[in-house]
Amino acid sequence: MTISKTNRLSLVEQVVSQIESLIESGEWKIGNQIPPEMDLIKQFDVSRNTLREAVRSLVYAGLLVTKQGKGTFVKSSSALGVAFQRRIQQSGILETLEVRHALEREGAQLAALRRNQEDIEQMSIHIEACRKAAEAKDRKAYEEADIQLHKSIMGSSHNDLLIDLYEHMEDSLHASIHQIAEMSSDGNFHLNIHCNLVDAIIEQDVNRAIETVNEYIAQFKKSLV
Template sequence: MIRKTNRKSLVEQVAEQMEHLIEQREWKVGEKLPPEMELMEEFDVSRNTLREAIRALVHAGLLETKQGSGTIVRSTSVLGAALERHIKKSTMLETLEVRLALEKQAAQMAAEQRTEADLAMIKTYIDRSKNASVNQDLDQFIASDIQFHKTIVQASGNQLLVDLYEHMTDILYSFVHDFMVMKPSFPLEQEVHLGLFEAIQKQDKNSAASYVEHDMEVLKENIITMMEE
Protein backbone atom coordinates (compact mmCIF):
# COMPACT_ATOMS: atom_id res chain seq x y z
CA MET A 1 0.00 0.00 0.00
CA ILE A 2 1.40 3.40 -1.00
CA ARG A 3 1.12 6.01 1.72
CA LYS A 4 0.84 9.70 1.06
CA THR A 5 4.03 11.57 1.89
CA ASN A 6 3.72 14.13 4.63
CA ARG A 7 4.87 17.65 3.99
CA LYS A 8 7.66 18.78 6.22
CA SER A 9 6.55 20.83 9.17
CA LEU A 10 7.67 24.42 9.53
CA VAL A 11 9.93 23.39 12.41
CA GLU A 12 11.65 20.79 10.19
CA GLN A 13 12.09 23.32 7.40
CA VAL A 14 13.71 25.86 9.73
CA ALA A 15 15.94 23.16 11.27
CA GLU A 16 17.09 22.10 7.79
CA GLN A 17 17.92 25.68 6.83
CA MET A 18 19.89 26.15 10.03
CA GLU A 19 21.70 22.86 9.47
CA HIS A 20 22.62 24.03 5.96
CA LEU A 21 24.09 27.27 7.35
CA ILE A 22 26.20 25.23 9.76
CA GLU A 23 27.38 22.76 7.10
CA GLN A 24 28.34 25.63 4.80
CA ARG A 25 30.37 27.15 7.67
CA GLU A 26 28.31 30.35 7.62
CA TRP A 27 27.74 29.56 11.28
CA LYS A 28 31.09 28.28 12.55
CA VAL A 29 31.80 25.84 15.36
CA GLY A 30 32.15 27.70 18.65
CA GLU A 31 30.23 30.73 17.44
CA LYS A 32 27.08 31.98 19.11
CA LEU A 33 23.86 32.01 17.10
CA PRO A 34 22.42 35.42 16.10
CA PRO A 35 19.82 36.96 18.46
CA GLU A 36 16.43 35.27 18.61
CA MET A 37 14.54 38.24 17.15
CA GLU A 38 16.94 38.42 14.23
CA LEU A 39 16.44 34.72 13.47
CA MET A 40 12.67 35.01 13.75
CA GLU A 41 12.72 37.76 11.13
CA GLU A 42 15.19 35.94 8.89
CA PHE A 43 13.20 32.69 8.85
CA ASP A 44 9.83 34.47 9.13
CA VAL A 45 8.61 32.23 11.95
CA SER A 46 7.26 32.55 15.45
CA ARG A 47 9.38 32.31 18.59
CA ASN A 48 7.95 28.86 19.42
CA THR A 49 8.76 27.48 15.95
CA LEU A 50 12.32 28.82 16.13
CA ARG A 51 12.87 27.40 19.60
CA GLU A 52 11.54 23.99 18.52
CA ALA A 53 13.95 23.96 15.56
CA ILE A 54 16.85 24.88 17.84
CA ARG A 55 15.87 22.16 20.31
CA ALA A 56 15.87 19.62 17.47
CA LEU A 57 19.42 20.60 16.48
CA VAL A 58 20.56 20.56 20.11
CA HIS A 59 19.21 17.02 20.36
CA ALA A 60 21.05 16.09 17.13
CA GLY A 61 24.30 17.45 18.56
CA LEU A 62 24.79 20.35 16.15
CA LEU A 63 23.97 23.04 18.68
CA GLU A 64 24.57 23.44 22.40
CA THR A 65 22.68 25.73 24.75
CA LYS A 66 24.76 27.07 27.63
CA GLN A 67 23.30 28.86 30.61
CA GLY A 68 24.13 32.56 30.34
CA SER A 69 25.93 32.13 27.02
CA GLY A 70 23.08 31.42 24.64
CA THR A 71 23.23 28.80 21.90
CA ILE A 72 26.48 27.96 20.15
CA VAL A 73 27.41 25.75 17.20
CA ARG A 74 28.90 22.51 18.46
CA SER A 75 29.48 20.45 15.29
CA THR A 76 29.37 20.93 11.52
CA SER A 77 27.18 17.89 10.86
CA VAL A 78 24.89 15.36 12.50
CA LEU A 79 27.35 12.66 11.43
CA GLY A 80 30.21 14.50 13.11
CA ALA A 81 28.26 14.98 16.33
CA ALA A 82 27.32 11.29 16.47
CA LEU A 83 30.89 10.19 15.75
CA GLU A 84 32.25 12.52 18.41
CA ARG A 85 29.93 11.01 21.02
CA HIS A 86 30.98 7.47 20.08
CA ILE A 87 34.69 8.27 19.89
CA LYS A 88 34.63 9.77 23.38
CA LYS A 89 33.23 6.48 24.67
CA SER A 90 35.81 4.41 22.78
CA THR A 91 39.34 3.61 23.81
CA MET A 92 42.20 5.19 21.89
CA LEU A 93 43.20 1.81 20.48
CA GLU A 94 39.66 1.21 19.19
CA THR A 95 39.75 4.60 17.50
CA LEU A 96 43.19 3.83 16.06
CA GLU A 97 41.91 0.55 14.61
CA VAL A 98 39.03 2.35 12.88
CA ARG A 99 41.45 4.94 11.54
CA LEU A 100 43.58 2.09 10.14
CA ALA A 101 40.58 0.65 8.32
CA LEU A 102 39.67 4.03 6.82
CA GLU A 103 43.23 4.96 5.84
CA LYS A 104 43.93 1.55 4.33
CA GLN A 105 40.84 1.74 2.15
CA ALA A 106 41.56 5.36 1.24
CA ALA A 107 45.17 4.55 0.26
CA GLN A 108 44.04 1.74 -2.04
CA MET A 109 41.37 3.90 -3.67
CA ALA A 110 43.73 6.88 -3.96
CA ALA A 111 46.27 4.68 -5.75
CA GLU A 112 43.62 3.92 -8.36
CA GLN A 113 41.89 7.30 -8.56
CA ARG A 114 44.63 9.89 -7.87
CA THR A 115 45.22 12.73 -10.30
CA GLU A 116 48.38 14.70 -10.93
CA ALA A 117 46.89 17.51 -8.85
CA ASP A 118 46.37 15.06 -5.96
CA LEU A 119 49.98 13.89 -6.21
CA ALA A 120 51.25 17.47 -6.19
CA MET A 121 49.25 18.26 -3.06
CA ILE A 122 50.35 15.09 -1.28
CA LYS A 123 53.98 15.86 -2.16
CA THR A 124 53.57 19.38 -0.76
CA TYR A 125 52.67 18.00 2.66
CA ILE A 126 55.46 15.41 2.47
CA ASP A 127 57.95 18.26 1.94
CA ARG A 128 56.44 20.31 4.77
CA SER A 129 56.66 17.30 7.09
CA LYS A 130 60.32 16.82 6.14
CA ASN A 131 61.13 20.47 6.88
CA ALA A 132 59.30 20.34 10.20
CA SER A 133 61.17 17.15 11.09
CA VAL A 134 64.54 18.75 10.33
CA ASN A 135 63.60 21.80 12.41
CA GLN A 136 62.05 19.68 15.18
CA ASP A 137 58.90 21.78 14.86
CA LEU A 138 56.32 19.44 16.39
CA ASP A 139 53.22 21.60 15.83
CA GLN A 140 54.06 22.21 12.17
CA PHE A 141 54.93 18.55 11.70
CA ILE A 142 51.60 17.33 13.05
CA ALA A 143 49.66 19.95 11.05
CA SER A 144 51.43 18.85 7.84
CA ASP A 145 50.96 15.17 8.66
CA ILE A 146 47.23 15.69 9.23
CA GLN A 147 46.90 17.38 5.85
CA PHE A 148 48.97 14.63 4.18
CA HIS A 149 46.54 11.96 5.35
CA LYS A 150 43.46 14.06 4.62
CA THR A 151 44.68 14.70 1.07
CA ILE A 152 45.07 10.96 0.47
CA VAL A 153 41.55 10.37 1.76
CA GLN A 154 40.23 13.13 -0.51
CA ALA A 155 42.08 11.55 -3.44
CA SER A 156 39.99 8.41 -2.91
CA GLY A 157 37.07 10.26 -4.48
CA ASN A 158 34.62 8.88 -1.89
CA GLN A 159 32.85 11.73 -0.09
CA LEU A 160 31.44 9.57 2.70
CA LEU A 161 34.94 8.29 3.46
CA VAL A 162 36.17 11.90 3.48
CA ASP A 163 33.43 12.92 5.94
CA LEU A 164 34.03 9.96 8.25
CA TYR A 165 37.77 10.59 8.36
CA GLU A 166 37.39 14.34 8.82
CA HIS A 167 35.39 13.88 12.01
CA MET A 168 37.80 11.34 13.50
CA THR A 169 41.07 13.14 13.01
CA ASP A 170 40.81 16.03 15.48
CA ILE A 171 40.39 13.81 18.53
CA LEU A 172 42.91 11.22 17.38
CA TYR A 173 45.59 13.71 16.41
CA SER A 174 45.27 15.62 19.67
CA PHE A 175 46.18 12.34 21.34
CA VAL A 176 49.10 11.79 18.93
CA HIS A 177 50.31 15.31 19.72
CA ASP A 178 50.22 14.59 23.45
CA PHE A 179 51.99 11.29 22.82
CA MET A 180 54.82 12.97 20.89
CA VAL A 181 55.18 15.69 23.55
CA MET A 182 55.54 12.98 26.20
CA LYS A 183 58.01 11.09 23.99
CA PRO A 184 60.46 13.78 22.83
CA SER A 185 62.86 11.07 21.65
CA PHE A 186 60.29 9.81 19.11
CA PRO A 187 61.95 10.29 15.67
CA LEU A 188 59.71 12.57 13.60
CA GLU A 189 61.44 11.53 10.39
CA GLN A 190 60.02 8.04 10.98
CA GLU A 191 56.56 9.50 10.31
CA VAL A 192 57.42 11.07 6.93
CA HIS A 193 55.46 8.67 4.71
CA LEU A 194 57.52 8.83 1.52
CA GLY A 195 56.95 5.13 0.76
CA LEU A 196 53.19 5.58 0.88
CA PHE A 197 53.39 8.55 -1.48
CA GLU A 198 55.50 6.57 -3.96
CA ALA A 199 53.07 3.62 -3.88
CA ILE A 200 50.14 5.93 -4.67
CA GLN A 201 52.19 7.63 -7.37
CA LYS A 202 52.89 4.24 -8.99
CA GLN A 203 49.22 3.26 -8.55
CA ASP A 204 50.29 0.21 -6.54
CA LYS A 205 47.29 -0.23 -4.28
CA ASN A 206 48.65 -3.33 -2.52
CA SER A 207 51.88 -1.60 -1.52
CA ALA A 208 49.90 1.47 -0.43
CA ALA A 209 47.77 -0.68 1.88
CA SER A 210 50.89 -2.40 3.26
CA TYR A 211 52.56 0.92 4.06
CA VAL A 212 49.47 2.09 5.99
CA GLU A 213 49.36 -1.16 7.96
CA HIS A 214 53.05 -0.92 8.84
CA ASP A 215 52.91 2.75 9.87
CA MET A 216 49.83 2.18 11.99
CA GLU A 217 51.35 -0.87 13.67
CA VAL A 218 54.42 1.18 14.67
CA LEU A 219 52.20 3.92 16.10
CA LYS A 220 50.00 1.38 17.88
CA GLU A 221 53.01 -0.32 19.50
CA ASN A 222 54.36 3.02 20.71
CA ILE A 223 50.99 4.01 22.16
CA ILE A 224 50.62 0.67 23.96
CA THR A 225 54.13 1.06 25.41
CA MET A 226 53.33 4.60 26.58
CA MET A 227 50.06 3.50 28.20
CA GLU A 228 51.86 0.72 30.09
CA GLU A 229 54.53 3.05 31.47
Protein backbone atom coordinates in the same frame (compact mmCIF):
# COMPACT_ATOMS: atom_id res chain seq x y z
CA MET B 1 -4.28 1.29 1.23
CA THR B 2 -1.14 2.75 2.67
CA ILE B 3 -1.51 3.69 6.28
CA SER B 4 -0.43 7.29 6.24
CA LYS B 5 3.07 7.41 7.64
CA THR B 6 3.91 10.22 10.00
CA ASN B 7 2.11 12.46 7.60
CA ARG B 8 2.43 15.96 8.90
CA LEU B 9 5.72 17.61 9.69
CA SER B 10 5.71 19.80 12.75
CA LEU B 11 6.63 23.44 12.37
CA VAL B 12 9.93 22.85 14.13
CA GLU B 13 10.80 20.05 11.74
CA GLN B 14 9.96 22.27 8.79
CA VAL B 15 12.22 25.02 10.07
CA VAL B 16 15.02 22.52 10.77
CA SER B 17 14.68 21.23 7.25
CA GLN B 18 14.85 24.71 5.78
CA ILE B 19 17.93 25.61 7.78
CA GLU B 20 19.60 22.37 6.75
CA SER B 21 18.97 23.28 3.16
CA LEU B 22 20.40 26.76 3.62
CA ILE B 23 23.57 25.28 5.09
CA GLU B 24 23.91 22.48 2.59
CA SER B 25 23.32 24.75 -0.38
CA GLY B 26 26.09 26.98 0.90
CA GLU B 27 23.79 29.96 1.26
CA TRP B 28 24.87 29.99 4.89
CA LYS B 29 28.60 29.37 4.70
CA ILE B 30 30.61 27.61 7.35
CA GLY B 31 32.03 30.00 9.89
CA ASN B 32 29.57 32.76 9.03
CA GLN B 33 27.08 34.25 11.42
CA ILE B 34 23.46 33.57 10.68
CA PRO B 35 20.76 36.23 11.07
CA PRO B 36 19.62 36.91 14.64
CA GLU B 37 16.59 35.18 16.06
CA MET B 38 14.28 38.10 15.46
CA ASP B 39 15.07 38.15 11.74
CA LEU B 40 14.64 34.41 11.40
CA ILE B 41 11.30 34.62 13.17
CA LYS B 42 10.10 36.98 10.47
CA GLN B 43 11.77 34.99 7.69
CA PHE B 44 10.21 31.66 8.67
CA ASP B 45 7.09 33.23 10.19
CA VAL B 46 7.16 31.19 13.39
CA SER B 47 7.33 32.03 17.06
CA ARG B 48 10.57 32.49 18.90
CA ASN B 49 10.04 29.21 20.75
CA THR B 50 9.62 27.22 17.59
CA LEU B 51 12.63 28.81 15.98
CA ARG B 52 14.77 28.25 19.06
CA GLU B 53 13.84 24.57 19.23
CA ALA B 54 14.90 24.17 15.62
CA VAL B 55 18.17 26.02 16.09
CA ARG B 56 18.89 24.16 19.30
CA SER B 57 18.44 20.84 17.54
CA LEU B 58 20.99 21.79 14.94
CA VAL B 59 23.33 23.03 17.63
CA TYR B 60 23.14 19.65 19.32
CA ALA B 61 23.76 17.92 15.99
CA GLY B 62 26.84 20.08 15.52
CA LEU B 63 25.76 22.08 12.51
CA LEU B 64 25.46 25.36 14.42
CA VAL B 65 27.01 26.97 17.48
CA THR B 66 25.42 29.73 19.51
CA LYS B 67 27.28 32.28 21.57
CA GLN B 68 25.28 34.33 23.98
CA GLY B 69 25.61 38.01 23.27
CA LYS B 70 27.30 37.44 19.93
CA GLY B 71 25.16 35.33 17.69
CA THR B 72 24.77 31.95 16.03
CA PHE B 73 27.30 30.59 13.57
CA VAL B 74 27.50 27.75 11.06
CA LYS B 75 29.99 25.18 12.28
CA SER B 76 29.68 22.20 9.95
CA SER B 77 27.60 20.97 7.08
CA SER B 78 27.34 17.39 8.30
CA ALA B 79 25.82 16.00 11.48
CA LEU B 80 27.51 12.64 11.13
CA GLY B 81 30.85 13.87 12.29
CA VAL B 82 29.67 15.06 15.68
CA ALA B 83 27.78 11.88 16.43
CA PHE B 84 30.79 9.88 15.37
CA GLN B 85 33.02 11.99 17.54
CA ARG B 86 30.82 11.48 20.58
CA ARG B 87 30.96 7.76 20.08
CA ILE B 88 34.72 7.77 19.68
CA GLN B 89 35.18 9.54 22.96
CA GLN B 90 33.63 6.55 24.69
CA SER B 91 36.09 4.16 23.11
CA GLY B 92 39.59 3.07 23.99
CA ILE B 93 42.66 4.09 22.03
CA LEU B 94 43.13 0.64 20.56
CA GLU B 95 39.57 0.44 19.28
CA THR B 96 39.89 3.88 17.75
CA LEU B 97 43.21 3.05 16.16
CA GLU B 98 41.74 -0.01 14.52
CA VAL B 99 38.88 1.98 13.02
CA ARG B 100 41.43 4.51 11.88
CA HIS B 101 43.27 1.64 10.24
CA ALA B 102 40.09 0.63 8.44
CA LEU B 103 39.52 4.13 7.08
CA GLU B 104 43.13 4.90 6.23
CA ARG B 105 43.69 1.60 4.47
CA GLU B 106 40.64 2.13 2.29
CA GLY B 107 41.58 5.77 1.81
CA ALA B 108 45.09 4.90 0.68
CA GLN B 109 43.79 2.28 -1.72
CA LEU B 110 41.29 4.63 -3.32
CA ALA B 111 43.79 7.48 -3.38
CA ALA B 112 46.23 5.31 -5.31
CA LEU B 113 43.49 4.61 -7.82
CA ARG B 114 42.01 8.06 -8.17
CA ARG B 115 44.58 10.72 -7.28
CA ASN B 116 44.77 13.51 -9.84
CA GLN B 117 47.35 16.19 -10.46
CA GLU B 118 45.90 18.53 -7.90
CA ASP B 119 45.92 15.82 -5.24
CA ILE B 120 49.57 15.12 -5.97
CA GLU B 121 50.43 18.77 -5.51
CA GLN B 122 48.59 18.94 -2.19
CA MET B 123 50.28 15.83 -0.84
CA SER B 124 53.66 17.07 -2.01
CA ILE B 125 53.19 20.38 -0.24
CA HIS B 126 52.32 18.72 3.03
CA ILE B 127 55.02 16.09 2.97
CA GLU B 128 57.51 18.85 2.30
CA ALA B 129 56.19 20.61 5.40
CA CYS B 130 56.69 17.40 7.35
CA ARG B 131 60.26 17.15 6.13
CA LYS B 132 61.05 20.70 7.12
CA ALA B 133 59.48 20.30 10.55
CA ALA B 134 61.42 17.10 11.09
CA GLU B 135 64.68 18.79 10.13
CA ALA B 136 63.95 21.65 12.47
CA LYS B 137 62.97 19.11 15.11
CA ASP B 138 59.81 21.14 15.65
CA ARG B 139 57.53 18.50 17.06
CA LYS B 140 54.43 20.68 17.17
CA ALA B 141 54.79 21.77 13.58
CA TYR B 142 55.44 18.19 12.56
CA GLU B 143 52.23 16.94 14.12
CA GLU B 144 50.25 19.66 12.40
CA ALA B 145 51.83 18.90 9.04
CA ASP B 146 51.28 15.20 9.62
CA ILE B 147 47.57 15.70 10.12
CA GLN B 148 47.32 17.90 7.05
CA LEU B 149 49.13 15.24 5.06
CA HIS B 150 46.74 12.56 6.17
CA LYS B 151 43.80 14.74 5.27
CA SER B 152 45.16 15.37 1.82
CA ILE B 153 45.66 11.64 1.32
CA MET B 154 42.09 11.00 2.36
CA GLY B 155 40.94 13.80 0.11
CA SER B 156 42.59 12.04 -2.80
CA SER B 157 40.24 9.10 -2.30
CA HIS B 158 37.41 11.31 -3.59
CA ASN B 159 34.93 9.48 -1.38
CA ASP B 160 33.06 12.16 0.56
CA LEU B 161 31.60 9.77 3.12
CA LEU B 162 35.02 8.39 3.91
CA ILE B 163 36.47 11.89 4.10
CA ASP B 164 33.69 12.98 6.41
CA LEU B 165 34.28 10.14 8.83
CA TYR B 166 38.01 10.63 8.82
CA GLU B 167 37.89 14.38 9.31
CA HIS B 168 35.87 14.05 12.44
CA MET B 169 38.11 11.36 13.80
CA GLU B 170 40.96 13.77 13.59
CA ASP B 171 39.93 15.86 16.60
CA SER B 172 39.83 12.86 18.84
CA LEU B 173 43.00 11.61 17.25
CA HIS B 174 44.98 14.72 17.87
CA ALA B 175 45.60 13.76 21.45
CA SER B 176 46.49 10.16 20.74
CA ILE B 177 48.70 11.10 17.83
CA HIS B 178 50.59 13.35 20.15
CA GLN B 179 50.83 10.59 22.70
CA ILE B 180 51.95 8.04 20.14
CA ALA B 181 54.42 10.42 18.61
CA GLU B 182 56.07 10.87 21.96
CA MET B 183 56.30 7.17 22.58
CA SER B 184 57.66 6.14 19.24
CA SER B 185 60.77 8.22 19.42
CA ASP B 186 62.06 7.37 15.98
CA GLY B 187 60.94 10.37 14.00
CA ASN B 188 62.81 9.32 10.91
CA PHE B 189 60.91 6.08 10.61
CA HIS B 190 57.77 8.15 10.71
CA LEU B 191 58.86 10.49 7.99
CA ASN B 192 60.24 7.78 5.75
CA ILE B 193 57.13 5.68 5.88
CA HIS B 194 54.98 8.67 5.05
CA CYS B 195 57.16 9.45 2.07
CA ASN B 196 56.83 5.87 1.00
CA LEU B 197 53.04 6.03 1.23
CA VAL B 198 52.76 9.21 -0.79
CA ASP B 199 55.16 7.76 -3.34
CA ALA B 200 53.07 4.64 -3.73
CA ILE B 201 49.92 6.70 -4.17
CA ILE B 202 51.52 8.95 -6.77
CA GLU B 203 52.79 5.93 -8.67
CA GLN B 204 49.37 4.32 -8.30
CA ASP B 205 50.91 1.28 -6.65
CA VAL B 206 47.82 0.10 -4.78
CA ASN B 207 49.37 -2.82 -2.97
CA ARG B 208 52.36 -0.88 -1.75
CA ALA B 209 50.08 1.90 -0.49
CA ILE B 210 48.01 -0.57 1.51
CA GLU B 211 51.06 -2.35 2.85
CA THR B 212 52.58 0.91 3.97
CA VAL B 213 49.48 1.85 5.93
CA ASN B 214 49.45 -1.61 7.49
CA GLU B 215 53.06 -1.12 8.47
CA TYR B 216 52.74 2.12 10.36
CA ILE B 217 49.48 1.18 12.01
CA ALA B 218 51.20 -1.98 13.22
CA GLN B 219 54.00 0.22 14.53
CA PHE B 220 51.48 2.35 16.42
CA LYS B 221 49.87 -0.72 17.88
CA LYS B 222 53.22 -1.96 19.14
CA SER B 223 53.89 1.31 20.90
CA LEU B 224 50.54 1.04 22.64
CA VAL B 225 51.37 -2.17 24.45
